[in-house]
Amino acid sequence: MISVAIVDDQPLIRAGLRMVVESQPDLRLVGEGSDGVDAVTLAREHHPEVMLLDVRMPRVDGIQAIPGVLAAGGVTRVIVLTTFDLDEYVYAALQAGAAAFLLKDAGPEYIIAAIRQVAVGDLLLAPALTRRLVEQYVARPQPRGDGPLAQLTSRERDVLVAIADGLSNVEIGARLHVSEGTVKTHVSRILFKLDLRDRVQAVIAAYELGLVAPGGG
Incomplete structure (x- = not known):
């Protein structure tokens, strides 16, 4: 309960x-x-x-x-x-x-x-609310060179983008054609590599690092 x-x-x-x-x-x-x-x-x-x-x-x-x-x-x-x-x-x-x-x-x-x-x-994270928050209260990001993103594999970047889009692990798995367990592993690695507390911080990081652009689709 x-x-x-x-x-x-x-x-x-x-x-x-x-x-x-x-x-x-x-x-x-x-x-x-x-x-x-x-x-x-x-x-x-x-x-x-x-x-x-x-x-x-x-x-x-x-x-x-x-x-x-x-x-x-x-x-x-x-x-x-x-x-x-x-x-x-x-x-x-x-x-x-x-x-x-x-x-x-x-x-x-x-x-x-x-x-x-x-x-x-x-x-x-309601996608509309998340996107609006980031657009209005995070300065438009300038990619920091390779920086922290250089630590992520191509698939981990895909997962981070999906997190920023507000998708659940199941939905990310469907988008990327991988199992939910694989998605959980990717998420854990992303949080560890970027020193993030949780998925909320991952959403912010995706925008601040320039991986996702405010107003983008």
Whole structure:
């Protein structure tokens, strides 16, 4: 069973998310909060596997809370709750260590899928949101010579591009005609070679290193 915490300063949002979580037999709500202080406290006391975390909140906002949440035992993965008009905050959340993003108007099925996907260590990066974030808040990249990319094989570069496109391991395997296990191996090697924490950082790196161009297809 996946333990979940909800942190949002709007009671109606919390109530809606609570109903979604409690409707699933494999999800268990362990706590709720209304600001970043509560988020860190919940992480320390309950160690939820997944935390749904709002951005704009009183006292301590979601972005400021992420490092404390991640340091409170190392088991909680954060899904940032956002809207498109908060893009700059979401990019900051990426840098802080958020694992995924969820638009507040997402349907229940999407929320449930996001929680399950993040709980197993994967990420949920909506391609449109990811591309918009990078286009607006990462300076247009200038390739750094061969640099870090020289460490990657041609196939690893293909996988990195697919990650930047927001594809899951299964989807990458289908695109490149390889098994999911092979994709996982490539992803692990990419993260190791480029000294990246997770797939979110891999998306940023793909743009910053010039492997993917903002606005490209």
